[in-house]
Amino acid sequence: MSAASIRTISIQEAVHGKNLAVAHENRERFGRCGILAANLLSSPGAGKTALLEATLRDTHISMPSAVIVGDLQTDNDAQRLGRWGATAIQVTTGDICHLDAGMVQRAVAELDLASLSVVYLENVGNLVCPTSFDLGESLRVALVSVTEGEDKPLKYPGAFKWADLILVTKIDLAAAVGFDRDTAITNLKRVSPAAQILEVSSRSGAGMEQWYETLRGRLPARERKP
Amino acid sequence: MSAASIRTISIQEAVHGKNLAVAHENRERFGRCGILAANLLSSPGAGKTALLEATLRDTHISMPSAVIVGDLQTDNDAQRLGRWGATAIQVTTGDICHLDAGMVQRAVAELDLASLSVVYLENVGNLVCPTSFDLGESLRVALVSVTEGEDKPLKYPGAFKWADLILVTKIDLAAAVGFDRDTAITNLKRVSPAAQILEVSSRSGAGMEQWYETLRGRLPARERKP
Numbered sequence: 198m199s200a201a202s203i204r205t206i207s208i209q210e211a212v213h214g215k216n217l218a219v220a221h222e223n224r225e226r227f228g229r230c231g232i233l234a235a236n237l238l239s240s241p242g243a244g245k246t247a248l249l250e251a252t253l254r255d256t257h258i259s260m261p262s263a264v265i266v267g268d269l270q271t272d273n274d275a276q277r278l279g280r281w282g283a284t285a286i287q288v289t290t291g292d293i294c295h296l297d298a299g300m301v302q303r304a305v306a307e308l309d310l311a312s313l314s315v316v317y318l319e320n321v322g323n324l325v326c327p328t329s330f331d332l333g334e335s336l337r338v339a340l341v342s343v344t345e346g347e348d349k350p351l352k353y354p355g356a357f358k359w360a361d362l363i364l365v366t367k368i369d370l371a372a373a374v375g376f377d378r379d380t381a382i383t384n385l386k387r388v389s390p391a392a393q394i395l396e397v398s399s400r401s402g403a404g405m406e407q408w409y410e411t412l413r414g415r416l417p418a419r420e421r422k423p
Numbered sequence: 424m425s426a427a428s429i430r431t432i433s434i435q436e437a438v439h440g441k442n443l444a445v446a447h448e449n450r451e452r453f454g455r456c457g458i459l460a461a462n463l464l465s466s467p468g469a470g471k472t473a474l475l476e477a478t479l480r481d482t483h484i485s486m487p488s489a490v491i492v493g494d495l496q497t498d499n500d501a502q503r504l505g506r507w508g509a510t511a512i513q514v515t516t517g518d519i520c521h522l523d524a525g526m527v528q529r530a531v532a533e534l535d536l537a538s539l540s541v542v543y544l545e546n547v548g549n550l551v552c553p554t555s556f557d558l559g560e561s562l563r564v565a566l567v568s569v570t571e572g573e574d575k576p577l578k579y580p581g582a583f584k585w586a587d588l589i590l591v592t593k594i595d596l597a598a599a600v601g602f603d604r605d606t607a608i609t610n611l612k613r614v615s616p617a618a619q620i621l622e623v624s625s626r627s628g629a630g631m632e633q634w635y636e637t638l639r640g641r642l643p644a645r646e647r648k649p
Contacts, residue, residue, distance in 0.1 A: 241466045241550050241579060242571025269551065271577045292581065294520070294551035322578070324467050325495065325520035325549055344570040344596070345468025351497050352548070353467060355518070367570070373599045 216330055219298035223305065223333025230310040233416050234318060236296075236334035238356055240349075241322030243342040244366040246274045247399040248408075249317055253281035256409050260416070261312055265304040266319040267296040274319065284308060294326035301332045314416055324353035336415050339392075342367040344374050347381040350388045357389045362411060369398040442556055445524035449531065449559025456536040459642050460544060462522075462558050464582055465566035466575075467548030470592040472500045473625040474566065474634075475543055479507035482635050486642070487538055491530040492545040493522040500545065510534060520552035527558045540642060550579035562641050565618075567611075568593040569602040576610040583615045588637060595624040 227234040237245045249264055256262070263284040266274045275287035286304045288296060301318060308316065318334060320327040339360035341349050344367055350357045357363060363385055371378065378396075385394055393411065397404035453460040463471045475490055482488070489510040492500045501513035512530045514522060527544060534542065544560060546553040565586035567575050570593055576583045583589060589611055597604065604622075611620055619637065623630035 240468060240548070240571075241575055242568070268578050270580055271574070273574050273577065292551070292555075294549075321551070322466070323520075323549060323551055325518075325547070326551065329518075342468070342570065344568065344593070344600075345466075348497070348499050349467055351499065352494050354496055370570070370596070370599060373596060 213329065216298045219302055220331035220333040223298055223302055224335065226305065226310070227316065227333060227335065228417060230313070231417050232310060232313055233315045233336060233412065234332070234334045235315065235336040235338055235412070235415075236318045236320060236327075236332050237338045237340065238320050238324070238327050238360070239322060239340035239366075240324050240342075240345060243322070243340045243345065244399060245319050245322070245340055246277055248340065248364065248366065248397070249278055249319060250281070251399040251402075251405060252317075252409070252412075253278060253283045255405065256412070257281050257283050260314040260412065262315040262317060263308050263313055264317045264319055265296070265301055267300065267321045269294075269321065290321055294321055294323050295330050296320050296327065296332055297330050298332050315412065324349070324356040328355035328359065335417065336361050338362045338364060339389075340364045340366050341381075341385075343371045343376040343381075347377050347384060350381075350384040354388045357385060357392070360389055360392045363389060363392045363394045364408065365394065365396045367398060367400075368396045368403055369401040439555065442524045445528055446557035446559040449524055449528055450561065451559075452531065452536070453542065453559060453561065454643060456539070457643050458536060458539055459541045459562060459638065460558070460560045461541065461562040461564055461638070461641075462544045462546060462553075462560035463564045463566065464546050464550070464553050464586070465548060465592075466550050466568075466571060469548070469566045469568040469571065470625060471545050471548070471566055472503055474590070474592065474623070475504055475545060476507065477625040477628075477631060478543075478635070478638075479504060479509045481631065482638070483507050483509050486540040486638065488541040488543060489534050489539055490543045490545055491522075491527055493526065493547045495520075495547065516547055520547055520549050521556050522546050522553065522558055523556050524558050541638065550575070550582040554581035554585065561643070562587050564588045564590060565615075566590045566592050567607075569597045569607075570600050573603050573607040573610060576607075576614045580614045583611060583618070586615055586618045589615060589618045589620045590634065591620065591622045593624060593626075594622045594629055595627040
C-alpha cells in the first residue's frame with residue numbers, strides 16, 4: 198500500500214469517526230423527542246420520493262412527518278414532497294454522494310421536532326457511498342425496484358446488509374419486466390437474513406398498508422423532552 | 424475549511440492527478456492499436472450488461488470486442504458477457520464505487536489488443552463516483568432507463584454532462600411506466616447540449632442498429648502497433 202493510500206485511509210477513518218459522533222447526537226435527540234428517524238437508501242430512480250409522496254398523503258395526519266432530502270443538485274424532491282403539508286428540507290450535497298450526520302443535524306435544527314412523529318432521511322440515490330454513513334437513524338430502509346434486476350443485492354451488498362427493512366418497489370411492473378421474485382428474495386435473504394422484506398407499489402398501493410404498519414410499530418414511546 | 428478537509432482535498436487531487444496520467448497511457452495504447460474504448464456509466468440496473476450482451480451477440484463477429492467490467496462484488500456480469508465469445512474480465516472493486524485508470528490498465532494487460540476493435544469498460548453502477556475518473560476511453564456513454572424518472576439528468580448532471588452519447592434504455596417499458604419523453608429529452612439536452620441521444624431497448628431491439636452504427640462510426644483508423 199502506498200503512502201498516499203495509507204494517508205487517504207487514515208483521513209477516511211477520521212471522517213467516519215467524526216460522522217459517528219454526530220450521528221450519536223442525532224440519535225439521542227430523535228430518541229428524546231420520540232421521533233422515528235428512517236434513513237432511505239437506494240439507486241437513483243428506485244422510487245424513494247414516490248414512496249414518500251404516497252406515505253405522506255396517507256399518514257401525515259396520523260403520524261406528523263418531515264423529510265430531509267439529499268440530492269447533488271435541484272430541489273425537485275422537496276417541491277414534490279411539500280405538497281402534502283409536511284416540511285421538506287432539501288440538502289444540496291454538490292459533488293458529495295451521500296448525506297452525512299452533520300448535514301442532517303443542520304437540517305434538523307430547522308424542524309420543530311416536538312410536533313413530529315417521523316423524520317424521513319431520503320438519501321442521495323446511490324447504492325455505495327451512503328451505506329457507510331450513519332445518520333443517527335433508528336430505521337434503515339433499503340429500496341430496490343423490480344426493474345433493476347434480481348442480482349442487485351449480491352452486487353451491492355453493503356446497501357442491503359445493514360438494512361432493518363427492505364422494500365421491493367414498483368411491483369406493479371413485475372410482470373412487464375419479467376421479475377423473478379424467488380431469485381430476488383433468495384438473494385436479499387442471502388445478503389440480509391434478518392431484514393424484514395416488503396413488496397410495494399406506490400402507484401397501485403399494493404403492500405403500502407404493511408409499510409405503514411411497520412412504521413407505526415417502530416414509533417418509539419414518547420417522552421417529549423426536545 | 425478545516426485542516427482535515429484541506430488535506431482530504433489535496434489527497435483527492437493527487438489521486439485524480441495519478442489517475443489522469445494512467446488514463447493518458449491507456450488512451451495512447453488504445454489509439455495505437457486502433458481500438459474504440461467505450462466507458463459505460465449508469466445507475467445500477469439501467470441495463471448496461473443487457474445492452475452489452477445484445478451488442479456482443481450482434482456485432483462481435485464484425486467488430487471483435489472485449490469487456491472490462493467493474494463490480495463491487497460477484498463475477499455475474501463477466502459470466503453473462505462471456506457467452507458470446509468475447510473476453511470479459513471482471514474487476515472486483517471491493518468498496519470502491521468506480522473503475523479507475525489503473526484497474527483498466529491492469530485488465531488490459533490480459534487482452535490481446537491486436538485482435539480487437541472495441542473494448543467496453545462497463546463501470547460500477549453509480550451516477551456519482553465514476554464521473555470524475557477518466558479511464559482513457561475515446562467514447563463516454565451514459566445510460567438512463569425510462570424506469571428511473573425524467574429528472575435524473577438534472578439530479579446527477581455530472582454523469583451526463585461529459586457524455587459523448589446518451590442512451591435512453593428500456594424504451595419497451597416507456598408506456599408501462601408513463602415515461603414523459605419530451606421532459607426527459609429536454610432535461611438531457613439542458614445538461615448535455617452536445618451529446619448524441621439514442622433511445623434503445625436491448626429486449627425489443629428498438630434503436631439498437633443506430634447504436635451499432637454509432638459504434639462503427641467511432642472506430643479509429645487502424646495502425647496496428649500494439
